[in-house]
Amino acid sequence: MPAITRLDNERKIKSPHGTTLSAKSWLTEAPLRMLMNNLDAAVAEKPQELVVYGGIGRAARDWESYDRIVASLRSLEADETLLVQSGKPVGIFRTHADAPRVLIANSNLVPHWATWEKFHELDRKGLMMYGQMTAGSWIYIGSQGIVQGTYETFVEVGRRHFGGNLAGKWILTGGLGGMGGAQPLAATMAGASMLAVECQPSRIERRLETRYLDRRADDLDQALAMIREATAKGEALSVGLLGNAAEIFPELVRRGIRPDIVTDQTSAHDPLNGYLPAGWSLDKAERMRQSDPEAVIQAAKQSMAVQVKAMLDFHRMGIPTLDYGNNIRQMALEMGVADAFDFPGFVPAYIRPLFCRGIGPFRWAALSGDPEDIYKTDARVKQLMPGNPHLHNWLDMARKRIQFQGLPARICWVGLGDRARLGLAFNEMVATGELKAPIVIGRDHLDSGSVASPNRETEAMQDGSDAISDWPLLNALLNTASGATWVSLHHGGGVGIGFSQHAGMVIVADGTKEAARRLERVLTNDPATGVMRHADAGYEIAIDCAKEQGLKxxxxxSSASGSSPHR
Amino acid sequence: MPAITRLDNERKIKSPHGTTLSAKSWLTEAPLRMLMNNLDAAVAEKPQELVVYGGIGRAARDWESYDRIVASLRSLEADETLLVQSGKPVGIFRTHADAPRVLIANSNLVPHWATWEKFHELDRKGLMMYGQMTAGSWIYIGSQGIVQGTYETFVEVGRRHFGGNLAGKWILTGGLGGMGGAQPLAATMAGASMLAVECQPSRIERRLETRYLDRRADDLDQALAMIREATAKGEALSVGLLGNAAEIFPELVRRGIRPDIVTDQTSAHDPLNGYLPAGWSLDKAERMRQSDPEAVIQAAKQSMAVQVKAMLDFHRMGIPTLDYGNNIRQMALEMGVADAFDFPGFVPAYIRPLFCRGIGPFRWAALSGDPEDIYKTDARVKQLMPGNPHLHNWLDMARKRIQFQGLPARICWVGLGDRARLGLAFNEMVATGELKAPIVIGRDHLDSGSVASPNRETEAMQDGSDAISDWPLLNALLNTASGATWVSLHHGGGVGIGFSQHAGMVIVADGTKEAARRLERVLTNDPATGVMRHADAGYEIAIDCAKEQGLKxxxxxSSASGSSPHR
Ligand SMILES: NC(=O)c1ccc[n+]([C@@H]2O[C@H](COP(=O)([O-])OP(=O)(O)OC[C@H]3O[C@@H](n4cnc5c(N)ncnc54)[C@H](O)[C@@H]3O)[C@@H](O)[C@H]2O)c1
Ligand SMILES: NC(=O)c1ccc[n+]([C@@H]2O[C@H](COP(=O)([O-])OP(=O)(O)OC[C@H]3O[C@@H](n4cnc5c(N)ncnc54)[C@H](O)[C@@H]3O)[C@@H](O)[C@H]2O)c1
Structure with missing residues (x-):
């Protein structure tokens, strides 16, 4: 058994910037830089352990594997393909110029054995790693992604319920933690005010420091006054209220106060560590977690049930109320709240209509390392998509309020048609020298056609096809056939081992004509598989989109089919 | 919900023969003909229901899907790719000439939902089908495959224990059913005699009719006399003995009789329907299955325990004894036979060393429909592989004793290096006009690098990686990147939903230079992934093979790596 090193405090990884290549072409330099960028201290959560984000989501299995991937990419020829098995480079094969340069499979287990126990056993033996989504597929770009996803959800709620305008509206939520802390910034970017209930003062302080949160309030009256004042003026203000969501949510119901949107991002999915029971101090919770964990779980779930009942009250008043993927409905259901699932999850309620048009978290990074390259692409996106004010607003606000982490990058949600247009435009900008170096273009695995995850992305599909994972597998095969630069197939991202299968893809715009042909194919076919998957499930939006875009x-x-076989 | 038709007694499918195309090129004509061939009445078990083999292994989801696949393939352009999701054509995308023309994903479910119940629910709703292995990936060629697999196993036992010569040796087995009926033919082809115990007279008759079995015996003394006579002369004779394996096996032990090899192919995996308890008549079993199924199961498992104990006795005498994938060891274990697993499964014991060199069930079919084309390839194989007497013997015997079913086809086990040589030679024969039409080349999913199946193909891997399914996914991605003509990813073949993930590939030799380039890549890379997977698991044979063949x-x-990154 060869030695493996998972922790190395000496390592300080940073992607090279500029135009000097250490690999043989931009097509192999790109995965090299993006792998390194995933492990940049400004990007990764625990870079010394190769952990990028999402608990234990790694970019490579161990440091020996990392070194060998780097060496392999540096020597890889233009017609070779490197295979990576759960973060370890296992083979280099002769393929051809239009084939991917890297093919990745992470964390996949035969279903009967697909449990965390079995995974951890194999992980400890050095035979696997957990790839999460963009960690093991080398296209994580820091917290911009979560801000944008939350922004997109709020904007979509605005479109659906408020004629696209959230000015003067306010959102009630709980939790300002690792991901939930993105909520106040996403809300104000979307034009809404927010009242966020958080029980830890330190969390509120942190969000104030990074300017993700505008103000702090110590009691409900003060918070409501701030919100009232801002909404009256049509301003977007975020307020962090120190308190317990299981107390504040019902109190608002009692007072007859109507938020415009209600959601929650406490860590309800983890009742032992993630949720403070009503009436408890932080200290008490800390002590009890050691001395009587079962009591903590019971008390937390009891409080969640109270919070969910308040959310149901808001829902019944006609206020858009959504579960943001923290499983709080399930916990309340288990405590006897039979109608807990009356308000919907955010994907079926707000994201699926976007998925039906192939819209999802499209992203790109500047291999030059120069922020100007991204600003130029921002300008180009605005120029090419003049009729999308929310997108323009996002680009402006992101530039102003979100710091780049590692290689400068941008994320925005665009769909079938637009992705290929943008990709070709960026390639052109590389060709003309307007950009200093090539751009890599990718997306999250949480996207329209690339994931099967019945508790989240494919919850409540209208034909009942939630658990069918043929779709992400076809997505990966098609991206490989179309010439993406790297393609990955993962298991267990987002919701854990056993619960999802999903595919990633990244493609390089190096300014060549060959790249243009590949970009057109890949950035069309990839979102098109999402439209196809939703059309097959019977969603009218997707069927219409397929028709408009001439998908076969x-x-x-025959109506939606360019070359229908029914003739 | 569109109408779906699963049973249509009017359908009589037969692949066209000859050189007139109904599709736009041989690359699309080939999947068309092979799909049709899978549903030929001479090939498929229940063609009217689209069932090819393996219980409910289908070639297409329903007749509407079948018609649409046919129409799609007929109109498919040279730079388009058809996507098939569990037997239904779902999209046609622009790719390029070197990409696969068809990409297939069958029966895949997110692991937590990967059960027969969930599968059947989705199958009934018309959302899935069971693809088995070569049924849904259009490269099933009838019973030649099972004869050859069994032959290869017996030959390998001969190599390991009898210096490669089975003359004068005899094999004891049970079961002459659907697959087990191939045993006597495989044994005599391999040069060994066989005593097969079968409890149903009709099964013995059937095998005599098709000449898979040579003789019938009604009692043990008669059977042993026949075997004694044949082995004394060094002749290979197969004898079907009407009897119960749970009685005959221990009786042989009691009499001190020593077979040379012991195995079993009763349907032990299904204790209710597949195994006759000792002392029971067929009638009694039939009645009891209705009136008291639990009693049948108990009695059957009790008898299996008795049979396994006899097998353990043979094993302890030093006689090669193997489980042929019918789960009889597990059943005995459940009845308290604690050492049931002391004798090995056939894959770890005999097939894995072949897998380590990329050797597995390589097969090809003549699209012309002309048997002469296959005979010519047979001759060519012999010419190119002069040093392999077992292969020559197989080709001679197969020609003499196995009837073609549907399009003429041949299967033989060859490995890394040889597969590409043969593929290129066949392509050359098409180019020169020596063959009347192109050849399709493929393999079973049960192969060296294409399957994760911890109860069978990847049982007891020496590093414990049995359940890791990154490998077959990488195999499918790499075959797609290398330019196979169609590629498939399946779940649940062989051992059922939840228990396996596996990949298929087929490539067309149409005589062009482009095909030659693709054949060289695909027929090298595909078996090379098997060598890679076994080398990674630490098998010396695989590490040596990788070195010899210059794999990276x-x-x-560095020793095994053509461009080692450790320099
Ligand atoms: N795409 C998605 O579906 C998605 C995206 C983001 C977050 N989430 C979910 O949202 C949850 C939060 O994620 P995170 O990374 O921010 O977790 P976290 O644990 O970092 O933060 C949770 C926060 O909630 C606070 N909190 C706990 N109990 C409270 C109570 N009773 N009242 C007020 N505040 C309380 C904690 O102090 C903490 O700051 C998780 O369950 C996560 O899975 C899902
Ligand atoms: N690759 C593999 O691992 C592989 C290959 C072939 C077969 N198998 C396994 O072998 C088994 C047989 O397959 P099949 O398709 O031939 O099944 P089958 O049901 O068609 O045949 C089983 C035969 O065993 C006979 N039988 C049952 N009980 C008996 C007894 N007590 N004594 C003597 N005969 C008895 C039955 O009459 C029947 O003819 C299955 O469990 C199958 O899964 C595995």
Whole structure:
């Protein structure tokens, strides 16, 4: 058994900037830089342990594997493909210029053995790693992604319920933690005010420091006054209220106060560590977690049930109320709140209509390392998509309020048609020298056609196909056939081992004509698989989109099919 | 919900023969003909229900999907790719000439939901189908496959224990059913005699009719006399003995009789329907299955325990004894036979060393429909592989004793290096006009690098990596990147939903230079992934093979790596 090193405090990884290549072409330099960028201290959560984000989501299995991937990429020829198995480079094969340069499979287990126990056993043996989504597929870009996803959800709620305008509206939520801390920034970017209930003062302080949060309030009256004043003026203000969501939410119901949108991002998915029971101090919770964990779980779930009942009250008043993927409905259900699932999860309620048009978290990074390159692409996106004020607003606000982490990068949600247009435009900008170096273009695995995850992305599909994972596998095969630069197939991202299968893809715009042809194919086909998957499930938006875009879907009926076989 | 038709007694599918194309090129004509061939009445078990083999292994989801696949393939352009999701054509995308023309994902479920119940629910809703291995990936060629697999196993036992010569040796087994019926033919082809115990007279008759079995015996003395006579002369004779394996096996032990090899292919995996308890008549079993199924199961498992104890006795005498994948050891274990697993499964014991060199069930079919084309390839194989007497013997015997079913086809086990040589030679024969039409080349999913199946193909891997399914996913991605003509990813073949993940590939030799380039890549890379997977698990044979063949395996150490990154 070869020695493996998972912790190395000496390592300080930073992607090279500029135009000097250490690999043989930009097509292999790109995965090299993006792997290194994933492990940049400004990007990764625990870079010394190769952990990028999401608990134990790694970029490589161990430091020996990391070194060998780097060496392999540096020597890789233009017609070779490197295979990576759960973060370890296992083979280099002759393929061809239009094939991917890297193919990745992370954390996949035969279903009957697909449990955390089995995974950890194999992980300890040095045979696997947990790839999460963009950690093991080398396209994580820091917290911009979570801000944007939350922004997109709020904007979509605005479109659906408020004619696209959230000015003067306010959102009630709980939790300002690792991901939940993005909520106040996303809300104000979307034009809404926010009242966020958080029980830890330190969390509120942290969000104030990074300017993700505007103000702090110590009691409910003060908080409501701030919100009232801002909304009256049509201003977007975020307020962090020190308190317990299980107390504040019902109190608001009792007072007859109507937020415009209600959600929650306490860590309800983890009742032992993630949720403070009502009436408890932080100290008490800390002590009890040691001395009587079962009592903590019971008390936390009891309080969650109270909070969910208040959320149900808001829901029944007609206020858009959504579960943001923290499983709080399930916990309340287990405590006897039979109608807990009356308000919806955020994907079926707000994100799926976007997925139906192939819209999802499109992203790109500047291999030059120069922020100007991203600002130039920002300007180009605005120019190419003039009719999308929310997108313009996002680009402006992101530039102003979100710091780059590692290689400068941008994320925005665009769909079928637009992705290919943008990709070709960026390639052109590289060709003309307007940008200093090539751009890599990718996306999250949480996207329209790339994931099967019945508790989140594919919850409540209208035909009942939630658990069918043929779709992400076809997505990966098609991206490979279309010429993406690297393609990955993962298991267990987002919701854990056993619960999801998903695919990633990244493609390099190096300014060549060959890249243009590949970009057109990949950035069309990739979102098109999402439209196809939703059209197959019967969603009208997707069927219409397929028709508009001229997709050939042989089983959807001649109207949507460019070359229908029914003639 | 569109109408779906699963049973249509009017359908009589037969692949076209000859050189007139109904699709736009041989690259699309080939999957068309092979799909049709899978549903030929001479090939498929229940063609009217689209069932090819293996219980409910289908070639297409329903007849509407079948018609749409056919129409899609007929109109498919040279730079388009058809996507098939569990037997239904779902999209046609622009790719490029070197990409696969068809990409297939069958029966895949997110692990937590990967059960027969969930599968059947989705299958009934018309959302899935069971693809088995070669059924849903359009490269099933009838019973030649099972004869050859069994032959290869017996030959390997011969190599390991009898210096490669089975003349004068005899094999004891049970079961002459659907697959087990191939045993006597495989044994005599391999040069050994066989005593097969079968409890149903009709099964013995059937095998005599098709000449898979040579003789019938009604009692043990008669059977042993026949075997004694044949082995004394060094002749290979197969004898079907009407009897119960749970009685005959221990009786042989009691009499001190020593077979040379012991195995079993009763349907022990299904104790209710597949195994006759000792002392029971067929009638009694039939009645009891209705009136008291639990009693049948108990009695059957009790008898299996008795049979396994006899097998353990043979094993302890030093006689090669193997489980042939019918789960009889597990059943005995459950009945308290604690050492049931003392004798090995056939894959770890005999097949794995072949897998380590990329050797597995390579197969090809003549699209012309002309048997002469296969005979010519047979001759060519012999010419190119002069040093392999077992292979020559197989080709001679197969020609003499196995009837073609549907399009003429041949299977033989060859490995890394040889597969590419044969593929290129066949392509050359098409180019020169020596063959009347192109050849399709493929393999079973049960192969060296294409399957994760901890109860069978990846049982007892020496590093404990049995359940890791990154490997077959990488195999499918790499075959797609290398330019196979169609590639498939399946779940649940062989051992059922939840228990396996595996990949298929087929490539067309149409005589062009482009095909030659693709054949060289694909038929090298595909078996090479098997060598890689076994080298990674630490098998010396695989590490040596990788070295000999110059594979680049970055984590195996510089000796085995053509461009090692450790320099
Ligand atoms: N895409 C998605 O579906 C998605 C995205 C983001 C977050 N989430 C979910 O949201 C949850 C939060 O994620 P995170 O990374 O921010 O977790 P975290 O643990 O870092 O933060 C949770 C916060 O909630 C606070 N909190 C706990 N109990 C409270 C109570 N009773 N009242 C007020 N505040 C309380 C904690 O002090 C902490 O700051 C998780 O369950 C996560 O899975 C899902
Ligand atoms: N690759 C593999 O691992 C592989 C290959 C072939 C077969 N198998 C396994 O072998 C088994 C047989 O397959 P099959 O398709 O031939 O099944 P089958 O049901 O068609 O045949 C089983 C035969 O065993 C006979 N039988 C049952 N009980 C008996 C007894 N007590 N004594 C004597 N005969 C008895 C039955 O009459 C029947 O003819 C299955 O469990 C199958 O899974 C595995």
């Amino acid at each position: 879907l042989p089983s959807i009926g | 395996l970055p984590s195996i150490g």
